[in-house]
Amino acid sequence: MGTDADNVRMFRTGTHPCGYWADRQARDLVLDPHDPRLPQLYPMALDWGFRRSGDIVYRPSCVGCQACVAVRVPVAGFRPDRSQRRCLKRNGDVDARIVASVRTGEHLGLYRKYLAARHPGGGMDDHGAPEFEQFLIGSWNEGRFLELREHGSHRLLAVAVTDLVDGALSAVYTFYDPDDSERGLGTLAVLKQLEWAARDGRAHLYLGYWIAGHAKMDYKRRFQPLEGFNGRGWARLQA
Template structure:
């Protein structure tokens, strides 16, 4: 991977059910989770198409399938489209706050309601405080929670878990109020993260993996321009 990669160890996971296509089997390429250099290696791993989940930094490495494409937004060039401008206007009463990551009762309650509504039966139904901390906070990464709250009531609407790198932000996971579906909080979270990255002078917002035509993943194509990683470098995805 270049740079400080002396004796860098990569592992291939055992086959496991694909989280996106139930009839497929998946495998991942994983950086050694015991490597003390992970905080140093992580920004470089992002540039190589890896992603963090808990303390694990991984990239899909499935035999015969390349559906998962790492994508990122070059934030200086981004301009919201008509639909995204409507989302911003619809949420003019929502304030964004950047706070330290923590497992509070308020966060955990929202997280559990979100999982029950969006991912029922998906293997995360029994997530409690321990799983929240393991999955979203981790032990070695530098992260922040981007809170979205309703102005006046201070009601928590969404939390976008965001990793900080020297020249980028990485959108790790967003959970939001299922009773406010008309607000488009998932889209709003990404728009606020793009604004944050641009305000900080960071070059990119990493959005994880895009899967063409997948109902839960194809929304990422609406954030343009969008760059994809093809194993040898990043290139602009065509409309």
């Protein structure tokens, strides 16, 4: 993993309930959260299938299960398919704006509304400002918020929390107004992140973990070409 990875400490967590399958237990491999080199190690960790949640950089390390596959889109090769083009057309009245990753009351209100609708009883229902800061912003990463707003009214429709690393963007989390679900705001957020990465000349957009057949995760396969990390390197995943 190179000299930057020399003496990197990693820990394996104890078992905890899986966030994707209610009947499974999960474990994670975690980089030492107190390592002062985390900002420098983070791009390399993404390339090795890790992900950030708050200040924690982790990778699933579950006994007997390899369902979670880290995925990324090679930006230069991406072309929206017919469904994605329809999503862009349907949202022609939406403005995208990149802003600092600073929480506002508007952001927090939309986040809480999204959690109440999308993850009721999932343990995140009572998230307030401290949890927002801890989970979405963190203390050491370079992040931005990609805001999606309705043109004219400037009503906030969605926020895509995005990390900037050398040569890539990483899609950390997206929350949106559940009253506008017909817009396909989750898909639109990824499309706008891909446009952003292309403008910046970045090679990849990391999309976190894809799980085949999972209702909330399988959509990532529609962004082609898509690469998955197989434990040794990245390989093309077929649509």
